[in-house]
Amino acid sequence: MKSAKRGVSEVVATLALLVITLAAMAIYIQGFNLYYSGETGLLSGIFRSGSEQNYERISIVYTFKNGTEPNEALYVLVCNYGARDATIERVIIDTVVQSYSPQVVPVGEVTAIRIPLSSTFSENVAHVISLITERNNVISAEFRV
Amino acid sequence: MSLAAKNCFRTDGKRKGNAKGITNVLGAILFILAIVALTSIIAIVAAEYSSYVRSADYLSNLERERSSESLYFQYAAGNPLKLNITNTCGSSIKITQIVVHDKTSNSLVVNPIASIPIVLNPGMTEYNYSITGINTASSNATIMIITSRGNAFIIAVEGGKVLFRN
CATH class of the missing domain: 1.20.5 (Single alpha-helices involved in coiled-coils or other helix-helix interfaces)
Structure with missing residues (x-):
């Protein structure tokens, strides 16, 4: 028992x-x-955002100025050669943040983005443009107008 | 042995056995929970890390191929502008977009040509590639030949001349 x-x-x-x-x-x-x-975890979030950054690739192809004051604007041709759609969130020209509404550059496409110019640009002088994407990639190029 | 003494033994024995069993169960549960927590963390971080390594590999391959891309241009005819385009690098090049900036009207035309994309294998030449709308004698334009890897090859047409950066 x-x-x-x-x-x-x-x-x-x-x-x-x-x-x-x-x-x-x-x-x-x-x-x-x-x-x-989600992307809230610390370690996995770091790796995930890092890999997303790696898959997002854009290049500045060409820049030119068009229009007359006060409607003068800089046109930037951006090519997305990565594997993710890229959203350009900020544009900085010569350390000045430009007023710009975010624009998406689809994968494999070339898109012209328009940046209204707030100040007069000196011609035949090298300027530096930086595009900052949603995934915090920064693409910079030198240009003249 | 008296009945009271027997009961006493049984009670002691039962108590001892129960206490042991509960401790073992609690220990086992805590141990398993600890193992599950550790393995979950390790598994998830390892999965994310391996996907990060794959993306870094993708990036390094893409940038290596991108930096080695090179095209050689030769002028073939002037109206409309015709070019011979040769792939002088070791990997295939896919021309996906052609953009023309007409400097006379200051307008931008994306993909004026229907015959794209063009794939050029190493050493291959595309003869008499016509860029419609460009007359060498009268046009003042910048032509951008853009590849799938994001490289842009610039051709300037100005003052009756066609300028390449070969």
């Missing part, structure tokens, strides 16, 4: 342990994966 009782209780305890452990594991892993599926 005594040994039979003990045996049953061990089996029940083992089964209970297994059920509790499996349930805990399932809940824990699901929660963990859900948490890290």
